[in-house]
Each structure stands twice: as C-alpha cells, then as structure tokens.
Amino acid sequence: MIQKMALEELDRFGEKIIEGFQLSDNDLRALLSLESEEDLEKLYYVARKVRNHYFGNRVFLNCFIYFSTHCKNQCAFCYYNCKNEINRYRLTRNEIKEICKALKGAGFHMVDLTMGEDPYFYEEPERFVDLVQMVKEELRLPIMISPGVMDNTTLLKAREKGANFFALYQETYDMELYQRLRVGQSFEGRVNARRFAKEQGYCVEDGILTGVGNDIESTILSLRGMKTNNPDMVRVMTFLPQEGTPLSGFREQSNLSELKIISILRLMFPECLIPASLDLEGIDGMVHRLNAVANIVTSILPPDSRLEGVANYDRDLEERDRDILSVVKRLESMGMEPAQQAEFEAFLGCYN
Ligand code: SAM
Ligand code: MD0
Ligand code: SF4
Numbered sequence: 001m002i003q004k005m006a007l008e009e010l011d012r013f014g015e016k017i018i019e020g021f022q023l024s025d026n027d028l029r030a031l032l033s034l035e036s037e038e039d040l041e042k043l044y045y046v047a048r049k050v051r052n053h054y055f056g057n058r059v060f061l062n063c064f065i066y067f068s069t070h071c072k073n074q075c076a077f078c079y080y081n082c083k084n085e086i087n088r089y090r091l092t093r094n095e096i097k098e099i100c101k102a103l104k105g106a107g108f109h110m111v112d113l114t115m116g117e118d119p120y121f122y123e124e125p126e127r128f129v130d131l132v133q134m135v136k137e138e139l140r141l142p143i144m145i146s147p148g149v150m151d152n153t154t155l156l157k158a159r160e161k162g163a164n165f166f167a168l169y170q171e172t173y174d175m176e177l178y179q180r181l182r183v184g185q186s187f188e189g190r191v192n193a194r195r196f197a198k199e200q201g202y203c204v205e206d207g208i209l210t211g212v213g214n215d216i217e218s219t220i221l222s223l224r225g226m227k228t229n230n231p232d233m234v235r236v237m238t239f240l241p242q243e244g245t246p247l248s249g250f251r252e253q254s255n256l257s258e259l260k261i262i263s264i265l266r267l268m269f270p271e272c273l274i275p276a277s278l279d280l281e282g283i284d285g286m287v288h289r290l291n292a293v294a295n296i297v298t299s300i301l302p303p304d305s306r307l308e309g310v311a312n313y314d315r316d317l318e319e320r321d322r323d324i325l326s327v328v329k330r331l332e333s334m335g336m337e338p339a340q341q342a343e344f345e346a347f348l349g350c351y352n
Helices: 007-018 027-031 037-055 094-104 117-124 126-139 150-162 175-181 188-198 216-227 258-268 277-293 324-333 341-348
Strands: 059-067 108-117 141-146 161-168 204-209 233-238 276-277 296-300
Touching: 007 037, 027 216, 027 258, 037 258, 059 094, 059 324, 094 117, 094 126, 108 126, 108 161, 117 126, 126 141, 126 150, 126 204, 150 161, 161 188, 175 188, 204 216, 204 258, 204 276, 216 258, 233 258, 233 276, 233 277, 258 324, 276 277, 277 296, 277 324, 296 324
Parallel strands: 059 108, 059 296, 108 141, 141 161, 161 204, 204 233, 276 296
Antiparallel strands: none
C-alpha cells in the first residue's frame, strides 16, 4: 500500500485515519513488513500528520519516580526480578517527600510512581495509598501509578486520594509468549486490573515489548489486544537484555522496530498518548521516537536523581542525561515545545 503512494496520497491516507478509518489485519501485516528506509519515512510522515492534527508541536513530560525496586515476581526480561541478586532500594516516605519538594515548578505534567511488586506494600496496601495522598498534597499534579497488579480496593482508594493514571503493561497478547515473559503470572488478572481501573475513572496505559521473540502475527495480536482495553496511552518498548536475568543472552535482529510500531500505534490510536521513553536510548533516542510520532516523554528523572529507570540504557554510563532541562532544550531544537498544563488536564478529562 504505502510503498507506492505519492505525497498527496500519503496526505489523503492521514486524513482518512483522522476521519476514523480502521486498519485491517492485512493493512497491519503490510505496515509491519515495511523495511526500506524510504518506506518507513512514508509511514512516519503519515503518522506525524495524524499526531500533529491532534497535538500540534506540543509534548507532555512525565517524571519517573521508581520508589521501590523490590519485587516478588520473576519476569524473564526484567532486571528487578526477584531471582536477580542486585542491590535494591525502597525510598522512605520522607525521601519521596523531599523529591516532591525538588520537583515543584519543574515543569512536569504528571509524575509516575512506579515500584516492583514489593511485598512491603502488597502486605499493607495502605502504605501505598498513603504515598499517593502525600505526593498529591505536595505537588497537586496528575499522578500516574505503576505498582503492578493491585487489588481493586487499593486501586479505588488510590484513585480517591488523587491517582489519575494506571499504567500496567501486558507486554504481549500472545499467550504462549506471555507465559515465557511474565513467568507464573495470570494473564487475565492483569487484564482485569486494567479494566477495573478504567471503570473507576482512571486513564489507563497498556504496553508491549518488541525484539523479545514477537513475530508479525503475534505483534498483530498484541496491537488488537491493546485496542480491547480502550487505553488512553499505549506504548511499545524495545527489549533490552539485562544482566543476571533468564533473557540476558537473548539477541534478536528483528524487523519489528519500536519506531515502526510507534507509527502504527499512532494510526490505530490516533488520539492516545504514546511515550518516547528515555530509558532505552536517552535524549537522542527521544528525537527519533518523537519523529515517529510519540507525544509524551517518559522516564525523565527528578533533578540530581540517583534513582533507577527500568531498562536503564545508561546503567554503566558515568553521566546521565535524563533531566527535564535537557529534554526541553532538545524539544525546542526540534521545533517542538512542552504543552500547557491545562492541555494535559483537558486530555485527562478524568482529572481531579
Ligand atoms: N512492577 C510493575 C509492573 O511490572 O507492572 C511496574 C514496573 S513496569 C512499569 C516495568 C515495565 O518496563 C515492564 O512492564 C516492561 O514493559 C518494561 N521493561 C522491563 N524490563 C525491560 C527490559 N529489559 N527492556 C525493555 N523494557 C523493559
Ligand atoms: C519509562 N521507565 O517510561 C519508565 C517505565 C512505568 N510507567 C514507565 C517503564 O520508560
Ligand atoms: Fe517485577 Fe515489574 Fe520487573 Fe516484573 S516487570 S519483575 S513485576 S518490577
């Protein structure tokens, strides 16, 4: 399809998407099979047209606070899985409060409170709810929570105390691959937690991994699977092998690049937030992701932070370049700019 299109036809394709055209499985197959740089540029072009229609040159900024790296699970891809003998931390309530103080006025649209499935919080979920409340009182900003599969009561309480967004990534909707990735975890339990959150007025984020053994057909399953949740934010992350994990030696030369999938996500979920994560390739990588057409930068760390990311491309680097000032500077050099807070809150709709 797209290979043969001239500029006007690409423009027309973008307009059709904006008018509500839905891609068929065959369309997805064709797009996921694109290989040449020229064809991919055409795909990014159409996707940019769609993104710019809804969001213009404005980008949202999400602050990442990984407040506990303890976890009871054993995801095969994750550095923090419970079998990995690594140094872990759990910030105290006061330490988190100090981070919030340093974040005031920094320019973030939302803060993301992320943890492993830390037994300390799972045994007494009130501790988690209390953190949400404290962060809300300190910052008065929209809050994303990424705590893993939480029980419904706790999700409800956290919502009442000011959590707005629930991030929970399925990683894949290919059952067989899921079981190899999220070892020993219920597929349905994850879907249900996200569904419950959505019913309770949260915005929800779903996500998939690529370069982790997914082929075209399983990627189509995943894209369709995410659609069934009616998400507000959708992500794809390239799998980065992590030392000490079962998949540490897994290397894949996949044609299913993150950038290609980001563009396809934009065509399938035109009005959704799509992240450019700094966790995979830092600020240089952010530029490619925004061009291919993300609209929220995630994994920006608090000022002077020694906190972890999740995949941490920069784990062994001396300098970390993941602060909001560097992000904004680079955005401006691309002709983009941070959105107004009011635009973000209008997007959330569910904000209070
Ligand atoms: N523990 C919670 C959970 O698993 O839902 C919250 C952490 S969650 C935000 C961590 C996410 O980072 C995973 O769902 C996965 O999509 C991504 N991730 C983890 N390890 C990764 C890796 N090695 N490469 C790429 N993405 C990774
Ligand atoms: C990111 N490291 O955006 C974060 C994380 C959790 N909600 C997000 C995966 O890349
Ligand atoms: Fe734990 Fe989340 Fe990592 Fe899985 S992805 S091991 S649940 S921190």
